[in-house]
Amino acid sequence: MSDGIPEGLIKPEFERRYRELLGEEYDILLSFMARKPIPSIRLNPMKVDPDWLVARLEESGWVLEPIPWYEYGYRVRKGPERLGNTEWHQLGLYYVQEAASMIPPVVLSPNPGERVLDLAASPGSKTTQLSEMMRHEGVLVANDVTPDRVDALIANIQRMGSINVVVTLSDGRRAHQFFGEEKFDKVLLDAPCSSLGEVRRSWGALARWSPKSVNKIARLQLSLAKAAYRVLKKGGVMVYSTCTLEPKENEWVVYNLLKLGAVLEEPQLEGLRWRPGLERWMDWEFGSELRKTMRIYPQDNDTIGFFVALLRKPT
Amino acid sequence: MSEFLAWVKQWFGVDLSGYSLIRSGKKRIRILTKEAAEFDVKDVIRGVYLAKKAPYGYIISVEGSYIIGRGASRHVVELGEEEFGRWMRGEDIAVELPEKGVYLVKFGRAFAGSGYYNGEVLHNLVPKSRTVEP
Numbered sequence: 001m002s003d004g005i006p007e008g009l010i011k012p013e014f015e016r017r018y019r020e021l022l023g024e025e026y027d028i029l030l031s032f033m034a035r036k037p038i039p040s041i042r043l044n045p046m047k048v049d050p051d052w053l054v055a056r057l058e059e060s061g062w063v064l065e066p067i068p069w070y071e072y073g074y075r076v077r078k079g080p081e082r083l084g085n086t087e088w089h090q091l092g093l094y095y096v097q098e099a100a101s102m103i104p105p106v107v108l109s110p111n112p113g114e115r116v117l118d119l120a121a122s123p124g125s126k127t128t129q130l131s132e133m134m135r136h137e138g139v140l141v142a143n144d145v146t147p148d149r150v151d152a153l154i155a156n157i158q159r160m161g162s163i164n165v166v167v168t169l170s171d172g173r174r175a176h177q178f179f180g181e182e183k184f185d186k187v188l189l190d191a192p193c194s195s196l197g198e199v200r201r202s203w204g205a206l207a208r209w210s211p212k213s214v215n216k217i218a219r220l221q222l223s224l225a226k227a228a229y230r231v232l233k234k235g236g237v238m239v240y241s242t243c244t245l246e247p248k249e250n251e252w253v254v255y256n257l258l259k260l261g262a263v264l265e266e267p268q269l270e271g272l273r274w275r276p277g278l279e280r281w282m283d284w285e286f287g288s289e290l291r292k293t294m295r296i297y298p299q300d301n302d303t304i305g306f307f308v309a310l311l312r313k314p315t
Numbered sequence: 316m317s318e319f320l321a322w323v324k325q326w327f328g329v330d331l332s333g334y335s336l337i338r339s340g341k342k343r344i345r346i347l348t349k350e351a352a353e354f355d356v357k358d359v360i361r362g363v364y365l366a367k368k369a370p371y372g373y374i375i376s377v378e379g380s381y382i383i384g385r386g387a388s389r390h391v392v393e394l395g396e397e398e399f400g401r402w403m404r405g406e407d408i409a410v411e412l413p414e415k416g417v418y419l420v421k422f423g424r425a426f427a428g429s430g431y432y433n434g435e436v437l438h439n440l441v442p443k444s445r446t447v448e449p
């Protein structure tokens with residue numbers, strides 16, 4: 001048992017599987033899971049000159065460290081206790097967002113003028129980032145199924161001033177019925193997941209983890225992913241991401257999309273360490289293509305854990 | 316809507332005709348890009364809250380203050396650091412301004428909502444949810 005993680009929280013089956021996955025690194029993973037994540041923020045270049053804001057924050061004693069993979073992302077090495085209660089936050093000049101959570105939008109790389117869908121959007125960390133990357137040009141549809149969570153999404157869109165966003169409330173598994181087939185140039189599916197990558201924020205995910213719950217959520221993820229793929233235009237790209245390390249929720253879902261004709265592309269990202277996705281796991285043979293997906297372990301960049309896949313729909 | 320557009324033009328010297336404005340309820344106005352307004356889908360909401368009718372003109376939201384403020388040629392008040400801190404805690408600020416009415420608030424490169432100047436103080440119109448807790 002690693003330092004910090006309460007006794008009894010790790011189930012024997014979890015330990016067995018993750019030791020198999022990681023070998024000697026298993027204990028390193030646990031030691032990172034036991035650490036609080038480093039607070040980080042994403043500046044809003046649509047509202048303020050980022051250099052001016054950085055200078056202001058540093059003048060008032062903050063110590064900021066650029067996040068290599070997103071130009072407006074910074075780790076806050078020294079700053080106020082409550083990053084959500086500063087003038088700058090309240091004015092929408094930055095968003096408190098974990099460094100790894102900035103990766104899926106960067107991999108999707110939306111351009112101004114495109115039609116983009118964020119299928120599971122609440123509370124909108126990635127929606128607002130995508131909108132800023134599009135420089136508020138083109139259309140970004142932010143969808144979620146949970147009315148309460150949509151309220152948080154709307155509040156964040158407001159605060160960040162994302163004026164090219166349309167918010168919808170629908171079950172993403174039926175996205176093709178709701179939006180119509182082949183409507184979007186780019187789609188982000190940042191899927192609901194078992195959140196193992198987020199254990200650094202709360203132990204809850206470890207307590208809830210079980211093979212049965214993973215299987216259940218993987219089925220939901222696959223139907224969301226299939227629907228996301230259907231609303232993607234031919235030639236369009238989609239990102240499938242989760243904040244978990246479970247192969248069934250990651251490689252297995254992507255493997256099933258490949259069967260529909262989707263093609264994996266290799267993400268290009270600077271300054272980030274990641275491991276290739278798994279070619280096989282337990283009884284599954286996913287194949288070598290899956291090596292193009294990204295497994296981001298907490299110990300690799302000192303972030304929460306993430307999985308990201310970039311897929312294209314052939315023309 | 317044309318009344319609001321004319322007011323923004325006359326009061327701040329800003330033309331918002333490049334955006335789409337939509338009514339939300341009786342008094343509120345939202346702003347969004349034309350493309351987002353035209354996108355055909357059943358929505359919950361689109362764009363962001365911009366302004367609300369008031370007896371003295373319109374209350375401008377924090378987002379409105381930067382959308383309009385970036386191009387405004389008048390009725391923008393720049394606060395000093397200490398005043399800005401108090402403003403963001405929701406306080407009214409004693410200032411001297413040329414005429415009564417709505418002003419956009421600025422600190423350095425940042426815009427911080429609007430206030431109503433009654434001849435003595437700039438009355439703070441930033442909603443509580445957007446201020447800083449002491």
Ligand SMILES: C[S@@+](CC[C@H](N)C(=O)[O-])C[C@H]1O[C@@H](n2cnc3c(N)ncnc32)[C@H](O)[C@@H]1O
Pocket residue numbers: 101119120121122123124125126127143144145146149170171172173190191192193224
């Ligand atoms: C990991 S969170 C998304 C986080 C978000 N992308 C962000 O960056 O702020 C997953 C979201 O999926 C939503 N969700 C769950 N089932 C869904 C469904 N059937 N259709 C659409 N969204 C769903 C949840 O309500 C939750 O907000």
